Amino acid sequence: MTAQSAGLSQARRRPPSWRRRDRWWGWFFVAPQTIGxxxxxxxxxxxxxxLSFAKWSGLGPIRWIGMSNYTDQLTDPVFLRSIVNTFVIALITVPVGLGASIVVATLLEKLKTRSIYMVMFFAPVVTSSIAVAMIWQQMLRADGMISEFLATVFGITPPDWLGDPRLALIAVCMVAIWSSMGLNVVIFLAGLKNIPPSVLEAATVDGASPVSQFFRIKMPLISPIIFYSTIVAVISSFQTFDIVYVLTNDAGPDNATRTMVYHIYDVGYRSAKFGVASAASVILLLITLVVTMIQLAAQKKLVNYDL
Structure with a gap:
């Protein structure tokens, strides 16, 4: 190989100066996100x-104790109760919230002027969750608006929404559904508007009723959006904390509204058992990963990507 051909081969392997410059600019722009x-x-x-394998109160030396934090948590009835409550919240808020959002989005799709309704439904999404929980706390009091309405209209003794262990978790689910519905409505409405009108027109010509079109055409075509919203809603329900913190008194009564995230906060920041709280956090992460993997595995049978 001559010196000239060797130089040409080396020049081919070296990227041009503009490409090297663009590469540095690329690293410059992604650096803040990467560092964060x-x-x-x-x-x-x-x-x-x-830290999940250690015992530490925030002060003093860290003492390594192996798997003790995990075994203690998995045998702790309070933590097990928080896992059950978290799954109950997910099983109630996800299907009910998404189902109601699809129905509302379908109704809004028929309206020509729906801006005011979109603002009304989306307002709780941009409102602080603390403010939302405080408003609902006043409404659900024994002398609150909802109780007064039930007593005046139906003449019944209103239930103790936040003091009855059987109703406190239902109240948390009600607030969670109400506060998240607006975002789901906007997402589903965008998906419904993306359906080609020719598909619905052909179904109408073939004699398909509106109900049949909804279940046999619209639902399959927006199934990817439903799948995405389901994953986000499940993960969000597993992270329920602020509503419980504000709405109830110490996740009560009798730990009826205690969620996994609230348990992590209570054990870590109120009891200064950071090792135990870290172990509970890892367990929450593993549960979330397992549930998400199950959902991803089911998408091949439940999700239709053909438009």
């Missing part, structure tokens, strides 16, 4: 995972 991910996500996760 490392500092605020990856490093805290690694420290949490390591």
């Amino acid at each position: 991910m490392i500092v605020f996500v990856l490093i805290p996760f690694a420290l949490t995972f390591a």
Whole structure:
């Protein structure tokens, strides 16, 4: 190989200057997000995972105790109760919330002027969850608006929404559904508007009723959006904390509204058992991953990507 051909081969392997410059600019623009991910996500996760094998109160030395935190949590009836409550919230809020959002989005699709309704439904989404929970706390009191309405209109003794262990978790689910419905309505409405009109016109010509079109055409065509919203809603329900913190008194009564995230907060920040709280956090992460993987595995049978 001559010196000239060797130089040409080396020049081909070296990227041009403009490509190298663009590469540096690319790293420059992704650096803030990358650094933020490392500092605020990856490093805290690694420290949490390591701390789950230790006993530490926030002060003093860290004492490594192996799997004791995990075994203690998995045999703790309070933590097991929080897992059950979290799954109950997910089983109520996800199907009811998404189902109601689809119905509302279908009704709004028929309206020509729906801006005011969109604002009304979306307002709770942009409102602070603390403010939402405080408003509902006043409404659900024994002398609140809902209780007064039931007593005046139906002449019945209103239930103790937040003091009855059988109703407190239902009240939390009601607030969670109400506060998240607006976002789901907007997402489903966008999906319904994306359905080609020719498909619905052909179904109408073939004699399909509106109900048949909804279940046999619209629902399959927006199934990817439903699938996405279901995953987001399940993960969000597993992270329920602020509504419970504001709406109830110490996740009561009798731990009736205690969720996994509230349990992590209670054990970690109120009892200063950071090792135990870290173990509970890892368990919550594993549960979330398992549930999400099950949903992803089911999408091949439940989701239609053919438009």
